[in-house]
Amino acid sequence: MKTFEEDKELKQFLRSVKLESPADGFSARVMNRVFEEKAAFEQVKQEPVLGRGFWIILALFAALFAVMALVSGTPVAESAPSILPEINTDAVLTGYRSFFDKLGALPAGIAGIFMASSLLILLEKLLSSRSHVLS
Amino acid sequence: MENKDDNYYIEKVINGQTSYFSYIVEKYQDIVFSIALKVLRNREDAEEMAQESLVKAFKSLHTFQGKAKFSTWLYRITYNTCISETRKKKYHYTSTDDIQISEEAEDMNLDGIPEENRERYVKAALAKLPEDEYTLVLLYYFEEQSVEEISKVTGLTASNVKVKLHRARKKLYTILNDMLQEDLYTIL
Numbered sequence: 001m002k003t004f005e006e007d008k009e010l011k012q013f014l015r016s017v018k019l020e021s022p023a024d025g026f027s028a029r030v031m032n033r034v035f036e037e038k039a040a041f042e043q044v045k046q047e048p049v050l051g052r053g054f055w056i057i058l059a060l061f062a063a064l065f066a067v068m069a070l071v072s073g074t075p076v077a078e079s080a081p082s083i084l085p086e087i088n089t090d091a092v093l094t095g096y097r098s099f100f101d102k103l104g105a106l107p108a109g110i111a112g113i114f115m116a117s118s119l120l121i122l123l124e125k126l127l128s129s130r131s132h133v134l135s
Numbered sequence: 136m137e138n139k140d141d142n143y144y145i146e147k148v149i150n151g152q153t154s155y156f157s158y159i160v161e162k163y164q165d166i167v168f169s170i171a172l173k174v175l176r177n178r179e180d181a182e183e184m185a186q187e188s189l190v191k192a193f194k195s196l197h198t199f200q201g202k203a204k205f206s207t208w209l210y211r212i213t214y215n216t217c218i219s220e221t222r223k224k225k226y227h228y229t230s231t232d233d234i235q236i237s238e239e240a241e242d243m244n245l246d247g248i249p250e251e252n253r254e255r256y257v258k259a260a261l262a263k264l265p266e267d268e269y270t271l272v273l274l275y276y277f278e279e280q281s282v283e284e285i286s287k288v289t290g291l292t293a294s295n296v297k298v299k300l301h302r303a304r305k306k307l308y309t310i311l312n313d314m315l316q317e318d319l320y321t322i323l
Binding site for chain 1: 153156160165169181186189193273301304
């Protein structure tokens with residue numbers, strides 16, 4: 001009795017028949033998809049890692065810090081009435097000060113954890129947006 | 136089509152000449168489609184998954200290290216893609232594994248099958264095999280893959296591949312023998 005390895009006759013017999021083929025234009029359809037994938041990949045490669053949204057948020061934060069620095073550097077009694085004469089901003093400014101005082105009093109370890117988790121969230125968001133384009 | 140080794144085209148594609156991937160598509164589309172057709176049993180789904188498999192291969196071409204044959208790597212992607220699809224769509228097929236193997240059938244002379252009927256015989260016989268055995272037959276007899284390579288494609292152990300190929304061969308002889316007997320009976 002022959003083993004399947006020794007059975008050259010069956011191999012020849014099977015190979016005398018052509019395999020099933022996909023419909024006409026299959027190859028062209030695959031290549032269209034391939035070119036689409038390639039174009040999407042190229043687009044992702046050209047996109048900056050940090051998008052416009054990130055820079056807008058960063059600019060807003062910078063502006064906020066600048067305002068905070070200006071406000072905290074100027075005596076409240078003199079500056080507040082000249083900018084907003086009708087409104088008493090003392091309470092707001094006291095609130096801000098107390099918030100930032102508390103923030104400043106946080107131990108460095110906790111601040112580090114906050115920063116690291118923010119960075120990880122940002123990274124995760126960036127990577128997931130890139131993988132959406134590629135998939 | 137230029138007659139070059141697969142690695143030549145792969146290198147070109149990796150270096151940015153995407154159109155060279157069409158050589159790979161042309162060369163392997165029939166076998167990729169045949170595997171998909173057997174697993175999914177419907178031409179429309181099979182074409183979709185064959186396309187999906189080739190696109191997946193393109194996307195991860197840079198990860199192909201050339202340690203195994205490219206065809207082995209591609210068939211593994213195809214096989215896994217089609218199997219995942221059957222699980223996702225929860226296909227339930229009735230088992231075709233009900234062929235009573237006849238030990239005597241192996242003695243049949245394949246030359247006794249007229250040439251004009253061979254295609255019909257082979258297609259009918261392959262259609263009756265369950266998808267795992269069909270894939271093994273396809274890879275072993277049509278694609279001349281070794282038992283070890285088939286093992287990498289299907290995830291079966293080499294000894295399991297051998298056992299299944301042994302059974303598939305016996306089944307093929309049984310089916311072919313039965314068909315020949317039926318045809319002879321009809322003529323007489």
